Amino acid sequence: MDLSVKIGTLQLRNPVLTASGTFGYGTEYADFVDFSRLGGIVVKGTTLHPREGNPYPRMAETPSGMLNAVGLQNKGARYFIDHIYPAICHLPTKIIVNVSGSSIDDYVAVARMLDELEHIPAIELNISCPNVKQGGMAFGVTPYGASSVVRAVRNAYSKTLIVKLSPNVTDIVSIARAVEEEGADGVSLINTLLGMAIDAERRRPILSTVTGGLSGPAVKPVALRMVWQVAQAVSIPVIGMGGICSATDAVEFLLAGATAVEIGTANFVDPSVSEKVADGIADYMARHNMEHVSDITML
Amino acid sequence: MKVLDLIVKESCAVSATSVRMVLTAHDTLPDMQPGQFVELRIDDTPGVLLRRPISIHDYDKESNTLALLVQRVGKGTAWLCSRQAGDVVNAVLPLGNGFTLPSEGAPCSPLLIGGGVGVAPLLFLGRELCRRGIVPTFLLGARTSKELLCKDLFESVGTVYVTTEVGDEGVKGFVTHHPVLSEGDFNAVYVCGPKPMMQAVVTMARAGEVWCEVSLENRMACGIGACLCCVEDTLSGNVCVCKEGPVFNIDRLKWT
C-alpha cells in the first residue's frame, strides 16, 4: 500500500500534516506523536520581525469549535533560523514553515531566508490570517492581491510553494486560479472563518480583538465545500483542512479532491490524533482494496 | 506528559456546586508536583469540544490516586461533577510548572491563601511542605461558610484561618482583611483564587516585600504551549500560562 503524495517537489510519506498554529514547532507534541508516522508538520506562522500578538483573551470556545485571535505571535524569522530550526530540522518528518507578512517585501524577505535552509523543503504562504489588522487579510481576499504576493514570493523562493487561502471571500475559486497562474505548487484551505463571540452577562465581546478566527468541527462542511470547488478548478494539488478530527473526516476531504490534509484544532482535544488519522487512512484503503492513496479521490 | 483514562474511585459533593473526586488509573500515574494541572476531556456533551484545565488537588503515589476539586460553572464542569464511581475521564497530565518548594531544611514559614475553588491546589502543596518538615498555615476565603471547601482536610495538614464575605464563619470580609496577614511572620506566600483576590494579596505582598507565587487561570485550548491562546502579559512579554505557569512569581507579573 502506498500512502505517499507529492506537492511540487515535496514528497510526503503520507497525506497527513499538522496545521500551522495548532502544533507549535512539533516538539510540544513529542510525548504524544511519533513524528515518523506523519507526512509533515506545518510550524507556527513566521513573520520577518518578532510579533507579540494580540492581547488576552485570545480564545473563546463556541459550539463544536473555537475562535482564536492569537495574532501571529512569533519571535521572527531570524530567531526561527538561529534557535528553532536547529532543534527541529532533524525530526523524522517534513517541516514546512507557514509564512506571514504585512507587506510584499516582508513575505519576500522571509521566503528568501527560508530558501537557504536545507531541511525546509516547502513554505506555506499565509495570505489569509484574519487576525492581523494590516496585511494578512488584504492579500487573500482579492485575486489581484493574492497574485501580487504570490508572484513576488515565487521569484524569491525556489522550493515548493503552497499558498494558504482564506475562506472569507465571495469566490474562493477565482483566488485559487489566480495563485495557480502565478506559479504556486499547491493551495491549502481553509484558514479560519471570521467570527465573533459575546458574553451576554458581561455585555461585551469575549475576544480582545472583538472578532477572531473560527476553527474546529463547526467549520468542516464549509471547508469541504470549498475544497471540492477549488479541486475541480485548479490542476495543482489541494491540501484540505477545517475541522478534521478523525480518519473518516480526512477521507472525506480526499474524496472531495484533496491530495493531502492538515489537522488543526483536533490536536488540542487529542494530542495524538494526527498519528491516528494517518493510521486510519491506511485502514480505510485496506478495507476498500486500494493500492494508492490517490485512489480515494472520487473526482 | 501522558494521555490516560482515569477511573473515578469516589466522588462526593463538598458544597452545593462543588465535587471532590478521587481518581486512579490502570497504569502508574506519572509523578506530579503541587500547582500542576490536568486537562480533562468532556464527553457526551453536545457542542463542547475543548478539554478543561483542573488543578491537581491531591496526589498519593502509594495508592496511585489523585484528587480533583471541581466547581460547576458551565457545561464542562457540570459533566465532570456528575461523574460517579467507576466512570472514566480521559486526562492529559501532568501539565505546567508547580509551586516552588523550599529546599529541604531551609527556614520557611509559608502562608497558603486560597479563595473559592482556588483552594484546590493548596492541599497538595500543604502536604508537600509537611513532607519537608514545614507546617503550613492556610488562609481560606469563601462567600459563605457553606461554600468553604474541604476545611477539615486542610485542618489535617496545617493551621487553618478562615474569612467569609457574609461573616458566618471566621473573620468577616475578604482574605486580605484577616489579621493573620499582619500578625503572622510569613516569608513565603502562595495564592490561588479569583483574580481580584490574588491582585489584592499581591499588592500586600509587594508592600511587605514578601516572596509570593500566584497560580493563574487563563483560558486554555491545548494546555501544552502549542497554541499561544493562554498568554499572560508579563514583564518578559506574552508567555503561555499553561507551559511557563500556571504558577508565577509575582516579580514576573505586570500586576500593579
Ligand SMILES: Cc1cc2nc3c(=O)[nH]c(=O)nc-3n(C[C@H](O)[C@H](O)[C@H](O)COP(=O)(O)OP(=O)(O)OC[C@H]3O[C@@H](n4cnc5c(N)ncnc54)[C@H](O)[C@@H]3O)c2cc1C
Ligand atoms: C490551570 C487551571 C487550573 C484550574 N483548576 C481548577 C480547579 O481545580 N477546579 C475548578 O473547579 N476549576 C479550575 N479551573 C477553572 C476551570 O478550568 C473552569 O471552571 C472550566 O474550564 C469551566 O468549564 P465549563 O465548561 O464548566 O464552563 P464554560 O464557562 O461553559 O466554559 C467555556 C470556556 O471557557 C473556559 N473557562 C471558563 N471559565 C474558566 C476559568 N475560570 N478558567 C479557565 N478557563 C475557563 C472553559 O475552559 C471553556 O473553554 C482551572 C483553570 C485553570 C486554567
Ligand SMILES: Cc1cc2nc3c(=O)[nH]c(=O)nc-3n(C[C@H](O)[C@H](O)[C@H](O)COP(=O)(O)O)c2cc1C
Ligand atoms: C490557535 C490557532 C492558531 C492558528 N495560527 C495560524 C497561523 O499562524 N497561520 C495560519 O496559516 N493558520 C493558523 N491557524 C489556522 C489553522 O492552521 C487552520 O487553517 C484552521 O484552524 C482550520 O483547521 P482546523 O479546523 O482543523 O483547526 C490557526 C488556528 C488556530 C486554532
Ligand code: FES
Ligand atoms: S493553552 Fe495552548 S499555549 Fe497555553
